[in-house]
Amino acid sequence: MNVTKIGYARVSTEDQNLNLQNDALTKAWCGEIYKEYASGKSTLARPELANCLRALRAGDTLTVWRLDRLGRSLSDLVAIVNDLEKRGIAFESLSERIDTSSASGKLIVHVFASMAEFERNLIRERTQAGLAAARARGRKGGRKPSLSDDQIKQIKAMLKDPGNKVVDIAKQYGVCRATIFNAVGPIKPERSVS
Known part of the structure; x- marks a missing residue:
């Protein structure tokens, strides 16, 4: 099996440049680098990320310069990394020194997953409390x-x-x-x- 490191670099606008990320990914031995000029808001609005994820095979490593280049929200990031793990693909973030091919890297991702779930529960609790307070004042939602x-x-x-x-x-x-x-x-x- 041929193991490959594939890089993904993203900036939000065409006015910004990818030189810093490109240099770091090249130095980390990425054989191919997918480059994107797009907001990180939605995975659907990032066609190069979709192409990158399709190109990855079991045993490969997806490498990014920083975590926020891959996912804007914690839950988005965790979902992508979990999908990679199910496919037998490692994930590496150079700035945060996270590498899921190691036990400590996997632990960090699991901590992130717990934090994302905690964040979702907090949002749900705040929403329910806000709706209950509005109902108590006689207001209906919707x-x-x-x-x-x-x-x-x-x-x-x-x-x-x-x-x-x-x-x-x-x-x-x-x-x-x-x-x-x-x-x-x-x-x-x-x-x-x-």
């Missing part, structure tokens, strides 16, 4: 209704006239037909809904 109670009454009155079409009423109130149906309930079949 999106503001598209139609007020008065508008729904007006629409129901308009629908009593078979000459009024649902599509025209929807346009008048700036909503779609589905919003009208959701607001007023079923409309008699003899009425024209188009």
Whole structure:
């Protein structure tokens, strides 16, 4: 089996340059370096990362200059590294000196995974507490209704006239037909809904 070190370098904009990362990855013996000019917000918005991950084979090592070059959030980073581990691929971050081919590197990644889970639980708890506090003040969560109670009454009155079409009423109130149906309930079949 041919073991390869593959590098991944990323900067957020084309105004920045990859020289520092490229030099560090070359010095670390990366045979190939995938270079990306993209925000790290979403893995989907990083086509070179996708290409890099596809190129890696069992026994290879993915090397980055710093952890934040691979994932913007801790949970994103942990998900990528866990996927690599399942595929038999090691991960190395040069600045933080993390190498999952060693026991201590694997331990650090597991600590990161625990921290990511802890962070998700904190967010969930804060969200639940905020919703409970809002409910205690009489507020409901969710999106503001598209139609007020008065508008729904007006629409129901308009629908009593078979000459009024649902599509025209929807346009008048700036909503779609589905919003009208959701607001007023079923409309008699003899009425024209188009």
